[in-house]
Each structure stands twice: as structure tokens, then as C-alpha cells.
Amino acid sequence: MDPIVLFDGYSKIENGNYYANCSCVLIKGPPNVIVDTMTAWDGDKLVKALNKESFAPDDINYVVCTHGHSDHIGCNYLFQKAIHIVGHSISYKNKYEIDHDFKSSYEYIINDRIKVSPTPGHTLQDVSVIVNSSRGVTAITGDLFEKFEDLTDDNIWKEAGSDSEELQRINRQKILILSDFIIPGHGPMFKVPQRFKNPG
Numbered sequence: 001m002d003p004i005v006l007f008d009g010y011s012k013i014e015n016g017n018y019y020a021n022c023s024c025v026l027i028k029g030p031p032n033v034i035v036d037t038m039t040a041w042d043g044d045k046l047v048k049a050l051n052k053e054s055f056a057p058d059d060i061n062y063v064v065c066t067h068g069h070s071d072h073i074g075c076n077y078l079f080q081k082a083i084h085i086v087g088h089s090i091s092y093k094n095k096y097e098i099d100h101d102f103k104s105s106y107e108y109i110i111n112d113r114i115k116v117s118p119t120p121g122h123t124l125q126d127v128s129v130i131v132n133s134s135r136g137v138t139a140i141t142g143d144l145f146e147k148f149e150d151l152t153d154d155n156i157w158k159e160a161g162s163d164s165e166e167l168q169r170i171n172r173q174k175i176l177i178l179s180d181f182i183i184p185g186h187g188p189m190f191k192v193p194q195r196f197k198n199p200g
């Protein structure tokens with residue numbers, strides 16, 4: 001099953017104020033996975049969007065947050081029956097899985113078509129969810145990619161905040177090469193243009 005974008009992320013400046021919310025994605029399984037849960041004020045609309053897909057929060061088996069910023073983790077509390085992966089942290093209730101070493105580049109395998117891959121840069125604990133589906137490989141990257149436009153304008157992802165521009169550049173290239181589609185942190189899903197698949 002292809003990942004379903006429940007909400008397109010965005011970021012914008014209006015009247016001198018900065019507004020942002022993340023892309024929120026459902027991967028139907030089993031196991032059922034939700035990636036990035038928006039702000040803490042989005043609970044009602046997130047439940048409604050799940051209901052439209054004939055899902056309830058308790059049907060979700062994994063919550064994956066691409067990193068720990070407030071617009072990506074806000075509604076994690078809805079998912080009481082799920083394993084929560086927030087950046088490098090993996091937990092269920094108060095029990096933490098401390099053996100998985102994202103830091104040494106190990107991927108966390110959810111099943112044979114869904115894996116969580118460390119892609120540091122925006123924060124040093126950023127992860128991306130890589131999904132093999134009928135339309136090809138879809139990478140749900142959080143803010144490794146801010147939006148499609150940042151493929152041609154590095155300032156967009158740099159100004160969104162980068163804890164390591166060097167690592168972010170390397171991981172962006174890695175994801176561009178392996179993906180057919182990218183769901184970025186703050187813009188609609190896009191197909192990766194062939195010209196971005198050549199390194200350098």
C-alpha cells in the first residue's frame with residue numbers, strides 16, 4: 001500500500017509571523033504506521049483524517065517522528081498502543097529500546113517494505129521512513145527536505161535550520177538517489193526528477 005499523505009506540510013511568513021506545520025503520513029499495513037503527528041493542537045483533525053481512512057488511533061502500531069521538534073511530535077499522545085520512534089529514541093510507554101544504534105547508521109526494520117533510516121542534518125537525530133510500494137520507493141524525510149523548491153535553492157533547507165549542513169547535504173543526496181518520491185517536511189510530495197539522481 002502506498003503511503004497516504006493525511007496533511008501536506010507547509011511553512012510560510014504572513015504579516016511578519018512565521019507559521020509551519022509538518023506533513024503527516026499514514027502507511028496502512030499491518031503494521032500500520034503514522035509518520036509525524038503535527039502540533040499538539042491538531043488532535044481533533046488528525047483523528048478525523050484517520051477516521052476517513054477507516055482508522056482509529058488505537059489501530060496504529062508505530063508512530064515515527066522524523067525528529068523531535070514540536071510541529072512533528074504534537075499528537076503522539078493519541079497513539080497509546082503504538083511503539084514510538086522519535087528521532088533515535090524508541091519506546092513503548094516507559095520502556096526504552098536502548099540497543100538499537102541509529103548513531104552507527106543502523107536502520108530500524110519495521111517489516112520487509114518499511115524501514116527507518118538515520119538521516120542526520122536538520123537535527124543530528126533525524127530519521128527518514130523508507131517505504132517500498134507499488135509506485136516505487138517513497139521516502140518520508142521530515143525536514144531533511146523542506147519542500148520541493150529546496151532542490152534548486154539550498155537556502156530554503158539551510159534557513160529552516162540545520163545542525164549539520166555537511167551531513168544534511170550527504171543525506172539529501174543519498175535519499176535523492178534511492179527514492180522515486182519524497183514527502184518533505186513542509187511541502188507536498190514530489191517525484192524526484194532524474195537530473196537530481198546524479199551525484200555532484
Ligand SMILES: [Zn+2]
Pocket residue numbers: 022069071072143185186
Ligand atoms: Zn519541521
